[in-house]
Amino acid sequence: MREYDFLLFGLAIAALGALALGAVMAELGRKSGATRPLVALGLGLGVIAFGAKLVLIASFDAFGQAYLERMLPDKLKRPAPPVEPMVVRHDPRLRGYVWEALPRRAPAPADNPTTAAKVALGRRLFNERRLSADDRVACVSCHDLQGKGGADGRPVSVGIGGQEGGRNAPTVLNAAFQSRLFWDGRAASLEEQALGPLTNPLEMGMPDAAAAAAKLAAIPAYRDAFAAAFGDPAINGARIARAIAAYERTLITPDTPYDRFVRGDRSALTAQQQRGMALFARLGCVGCHTGANFSGASQLGGDAPFRAFPAVRGSDYEGRYRLTEDPNAGGVWRIPSLRNVSRTAPYFHNGAVQELREAIRVMARVQLDRPFDDRPEARWQVRWSAAERVIEARPDAVIGEAEVEAIAAFLKALEGNPLPRESTGS
Ligand code: HEC
Ligand code: HEC
Known part of the structure; x- marks a missing residue:
């Protein structure tokens, strides 16, 4: 006035x-x-x-x-005072994580080099229904490479006689890079893994590997194929396993949009996918889904194959999706790869979650303690300690729908098809 x-x-x-x-x-x-x-x-x-x-x-x-x-x-004019960014600049999860592209060839063990003849035999065995007790089920029945991204699209698999197993079928794509196989990680190599389904009574139901070998030995064409692959026509469980494993080592998908982006093609990912990629690191997903195969259980930078799941207890997801019911693993599971994950719904060891976005919400909550909450006012949580008179802000306390969408879009960039065999050199 x-x-x-x-x-x-x-x-x-x-x-x-x-x-x-x-x-x-x-x-x-x-x-x-x-x-x-x-x-x-x-x-x-x-x-x-x-x-x-x-x-x-x-x-x-x-x-x-x-x-x-x-x-x-x-x-x-005086320069404007600098505006402090809302993110912590030196957060190692934000800046320090180095992304890797998938190698174009999967490593093979010294005693089972990947050769063209072995791969050809392995492909045939992978599709061979006579390897099952009722001649109806082959590996490909539950690991469909065409339509289902190397899995079967069911919550739990259906084996011989229409029997349901207890677990969801993971994809065989890129399994060649994994250091532990199966949801509970009980197999350490593809060779070790391959005989499991043959003799599993709920899957292919053969009495033992010798019975499977005898069945193949009665088919003349297989004697030639084994001779071409191994030098002599002897057929046994170990050779069946080796041929299938050699074939699986060609089922890798190194040419995804993500890999092209990491190799230098900036336009391979949309802006939303790049946001999802940054969030995937910032939220801490990379702490477990790490390295080029997005799994701590891979031979590519994975040094911690197993994790408790759910790691942070007390959410209603546990009951809704029966996350703690499987008696076999004591709550500790092998970290799966996320390559092609957008094609392999439903999710988790029991296939209880139908949708990728819901799987992301569950993961954020039960592995990273970030509940889903889409209200704008939930974005920033403030923690006041009256005793110390210290106030702290947690900008990533919750995860909202835009973040879920961005991560889902990013995971979609991990889709790819196996390269034609010429370019894998096998
Ligand atoms: C009846 C359906 C079914 C058949 C047939 C089947 N699988 Fe599987 N496969 C599964 C299921 C279910 C799992 C997960 C089991 C578990 O973790 O306990 C699995 C797991 C795997 C894995 C491990 C993947 C990973 O990331 O851990 C590989 C590799 C695999 N199968 C290859 C094969 C091969 C090779 C054959 C044929 C010899 C075969 N499967 C036959 C259902 C099947
Ligand atoms: C502390 C380790 C850990 C962290 C952190 C983590 N995951 Fe997982 N993730 C796992 C384990 C273990 C499983 C297997 C769960 C099971 O056995 O069903 C899994 C499974 C998944 C699956 C289902 C895969 C399938 O084929 O069914 C998706 C999708 C996934 N994680 C995405 C994410 C995303 C996105 C984040 C970050 C928001 C994340 N994960 C953070 C350990 C982790």
């Missing part, structure tokens, strides 16, 4: 000055002296100038610094 009083006062004086000037000029006009009009003019202008000065001072006071700054040319 004070400034406005001042302003009015200034205007009043200026007006008075103008009046006085007018009056004096009129008086002088009548008497017409020689030097007096100039003196009167000077006096009157002085009074006006004084009034105008008061007006100026009052307005600077009233409209303040901001007004002045706007009037100044850019060069003279």
Whole structure:
């Protein structure tokens, strides 16, 4: 208010000055002296100038610094104070994680080099229904490479006689890079893994590997194929396993949009996928789904194959998706690869979650303690410690729908098809 009083006062004086000037000029006009009009003019202008000065001072006071700054040319303005970014710049999860592309060939053990003849035999065995007790089930029945991304699209697999198993079929794509196989990680190599389903009573139901070998030995074409692959026509469980494993080592998908992006093609991922990629690191998914095969249980940078799941207890996902019911693993599971995960619904060891976005919400909550909450006001959680008088903000306390969508879009960039065999050199 004070400034406005001042302003009015200034205007009043200026007006008075103008009046006085007018009056004096009129008086002088009548008497017409020689030097007096100039003196009167000077006096009157002085009074006006004084009034105008008061007006100026009052307005600077009233409209303040901001007004002045706007009037100044850019060069003279003070630089704006730096705005602190909302993220912690030196968070190692944000800057330190180095992304890797998938190698174009899977490593093979010294005693089972990948050769063209062995791969050809392995492909045949992978599709061979006569390897099952009722001649109806082959590996490919539950690991469909065409439509189902190397899995079967069911919550739990169906084996001979329509029997349901207890677990979801993981994809065979890129299994060649895994250091532990099966949901509970009980097999350490593809060779070791391959005989499991043959003799599993719920899957292919053969009494033992010798019975499977005898069945194949009765088919003349197989004797030739084994001779081509191993040098002599002997057929046994170990050779069946080796041929299948050699074939599986060609079922790798190194040319996904993600891999092209990491190799330098900036346009291979959309902006949303890049946001999802950054979030995947920032939230800590990379802590478990690490390295080029997105798994701590891989031969590519994975040094911690197993994790408790659920690691953070107490959410209603546990009951809804029966996450703690499987008696076999004591709550500790092998970390699966996430390559092609968008094609291998349903999710988790029991296939209880139908949708990838829901699997992401579950993961954020039960592995990283970040519940799903899409309300804007939930974004920032503040923790006040009354005892220490310290307040802390957690910008990633929850995960919202936009983040879930971005991560799902990023995971979709991990889809790919096995390369044609020529380019894998086998
Ligand atoms: C009846 C369906 C079914 C058949 C047939 C089947 N599998 Fe599986 N496969 C599964 C299921 C279910 C799992 C997971 C089992 C577990 O973790 O306990 C699995 C796991 C695997 C894995 C481990 C993948 C990983 O990431 O851990 C590989 C590799 C595999 N199977 C290859 C094969 C091969 C090779 C054959 C043929 C010899 C075969 N499967 C036959 C259902 C099947
Ligand atoms: C502490 C380790 C850990 C962290 C962190 C983690 N995961 Fe997992 N993830 C696992 C384990 C273990 C499984 C296997 C669960 C099971 O056995 O059913 C899994 C399974 C999954 C699956 C299902 C895979 C399938 O084929 O069914 C998806 C999808 C997934 N994780 C995504 C994520 C995302 C996205 C994040 C980050 C928000 C994340 N995970 C963080 C350990 C982790």
